[in-house]
Amino acid sequence: MFYGLSKFFKQLLPKQLFYRGLLIVALPIILLQITISVVFFDSLWIKTNIGMTRALVGEIKNYITSYNTESSDKNFLENTFEEYLEIDVVFFKNKEFKDKMNERWYSPIDRSLRRELKSKNLSYWFDTSKFKKTVNLKIQTQKGYFEFFIPRERLTSTSVRIFALWITLPAILIVAIAIIFLKNQTRPIKKLAEASKKFGRGEKIEEFVPSGASEIRQAGYEFEKMRKRILRHLNQRSEMLSGISHDLRTPLTRMKLQLALLKDKNLIERFSNDIDEMEKMLNEYLQFSSESSKEQNEKFEFNDLIKDIIVKFNNDIIKFNEGDQFYFNGRKLSIRRCLNNLIENSTKFAKNIEINLNNLKSTVLITIEDDGPGIPINERGNVFKPFYKIDKSRSEKNSSVGLGLSISSDIIKSHGGRIELSESKLGGLKVIISLPF
Numbered sequence: 001m002f003y004g005l006s007k008f009f010k011q012l013l014p015k016q017l018f019y020r021g022l023l024i025v026a027l028p029i030i031l032l033q034i035t036i037s038v039v040f041f042d043s044l045w046i047k048t049n050i051g052m053t054r055a056l057v058g059e060i061k062n063y064i065t066s067y068n069t070e071s072s073d074k075n076f077l078e079n080t081f082e083e084y085l086e087i088d089v090v091f092f093k094n095k096e097f098k099d100k101m102n103e104r105w106y107s108p109i110d111r112s113l114r115r116e117l118k119s120k121n122l123s124y125w126f127d128t129s130k131f132k133k134t135v136n137l138k139i140q141t142q143k144g145y146f147e148f149f150i151p152r153e154r155l156t157s158t159s160v161r162i163f164a165l166w167i168t169l170p171a172i173l174i175v176a177i178a179i180i181f182l183k184n185q186t187r188p189i190k191k192l193a194e195a196s197k198k199f200g201r202g203e204k205i206e207e208f209v210p211s212g213a214s215e216i217r218q219a220g221y222e223f224e225k226m227r228k229r230i231l232r233h234l235n236q237r238s239e240m241l242s243g244i245s246h247d248l249r250t251p252l253t254r255m256k257l258q259l260a261l262l263k264d265k266n267l268i269e270r271f272s273n274d275i276d277e278m279e280k281m282l283n284e285y286l287q288f289s290s291e292s293s294k295e296q297n298e299k300f301e302f303n304d305l306i307k308d309i310i311v312k313f314n315n316d317i318i319k320f321n322e323g324d325q326f327y328f329n330g331r332k333l334s335i336r337r338c339l340n341n342l343i344e345n346s347t348k349f350a351k352n353i354e355i356n357l358n359n360l361k362s363t364v365l366i367t368i369e370d371d372g373p374g375i376p377i378n379e380r381g382n383v384f385k386p387f388y389k390i391d392k393s394r395s396e397k398n399s400s401v402g403l404g405l406s407i408s409s410d411i412i413k414s415h416g417g418r419i420e421l422s423e424s425k426l427g428g429l430k431v432i433i434s435l436p437f
């Protein structure tokens with residue numbers, strides 16, 4: 001039960017760190033403001049209003065009673081009332097007011113005034129909204145009616161707006177400051193995530209400068225150290241391999257020259273075949289390592305790239321099911337090389353080839369299927385190894401090197417993608433490539 005509840009809350013909560021932080025800061029402030037406002041409004045403001053209204057109505061009742069006493073000095077009473085209480089009063093002798101009450105039910109001032117007047121058994125009419133600073137009140141007696149003009153501040157303390165202002169202004173200020181601080185705190189994390197994503201995809205990134213709080217800075221330093229170590233490792237590997245390949249070319253050329261001096265024709269042919277194959281291997285590898293290290297990312301349309309590759313094969317056995325128009329940011333030449341290798345493999349073994357392109361939410365999915373002999377499950381891991389060929393007789397006639405799949409897998413992985421082999425519905429091999437973007 002609690003698991004379900006916490007899952008529900010997790011779904012409700014914002015996912016981003018910035019908004020979570022903001023919620024942590026803003027929620028208590030908002031709750032506090034609401035509580036203070038409710039307490040103030042209910043127990044202070046309304047209660048004060050009721051007290052003030054009660055006192056005022058008492059004074060008015062007192063005035064009316066004194067005025068209606070036969071022996072009273074009406075002028076004196078009126079003057080003192082107006083002077084000391086600042087309430088203007090007019091008496092309309094033997095008259096009845098005809099006005100209809102226009103009471104606002106939602107107004108707390110009207111409500112408390114009505115309640116107090118009713119409790120004193122007075123026949124009344126009032127309007128609190130006609131004048132801005134004055135409340136108009138009429139009270140009927142047997143001898144005529146009184147009309148009062150009462151200053152509004154005698155009925156209510158006017159500070160409610162100022163209070164509301166003072167309570168919301170600092171809250172807005174605190175939340176604004178929190179937003180600025182949180183933005184600054186989450187920016188370095190975003191930067192780090194962005195850099196890791198780029199590095200994972202194999203994009204070139206500038207030197208990463210850690211910033212922010214010490215823990216985030218630490219993570220940034222560690223990331224940068226790791227990135228440099230991996231780069232050094234990769235460079236070392238390809239430099240060493242291309243060095244070896246390069247150095248081997250000289251003795252190979254020398255061997256070729258020496259072959260010419262041999263007499264046995266049969267031997268010459270077998271040797272030169274082997275030497276040619278070795279040369280091809282070295283050239284292939286050298287080309288790959290020089291291309292991939294230099295190339296920069298660029299934006300290109302994926303469908304166009306595949307169509308372009310297919311055209312080069314110049315045959316009708318390839319069927320391409322296009323995806324939506326889609327621009328990908330990557331090393332175009334490398335990806336072209338990768339797809340080229342895969343399609344070339346299929347054309348070697350199959351009569352029908354089908355290529356599909358689909359762009360999903362955050363990945364592009366490419367499948368290449370054929371109706372050739374396929375690759376048995378136990379060989380699927382091995383074919384990605386450099387210079388690995390399944391069986392010699394299969395590929396001997398094609399003079400293959402055994403580097404195609406290993407280079408393709410390298411290219412896809414350096415873009416942060418995945419490459420997998422499985423069975424095709426056509427009967428042969430299915431290569432599935434997914435590239436994130």
Ligand SMILES: Nc1ncnc2c1ncn2[C@@H]1O[C@H](COP(=O)(O)OP(=O)(O)OP(=O)(O)O)[C@@H](O)[C@H]1O
Nearest residue numbers: 345346349374383389390400401402403404405429
């Ligand atoms: N579509 C396919 N159908 C059946 N077998 C395949 C297919 N693609 C590759 N293979 C097998 O996997 C092996 C490795 O392929 P890879 O492309 O790495 O090398 P290659 O094609 O022999 O040489 P290269 O591509 O370097 O000229 C191939 O020798 C072949 O036996």
Ligand SMILES: [Mg+2]
Nearest residue numbers: 341345404405
């Ligand atoms: Mg190949």
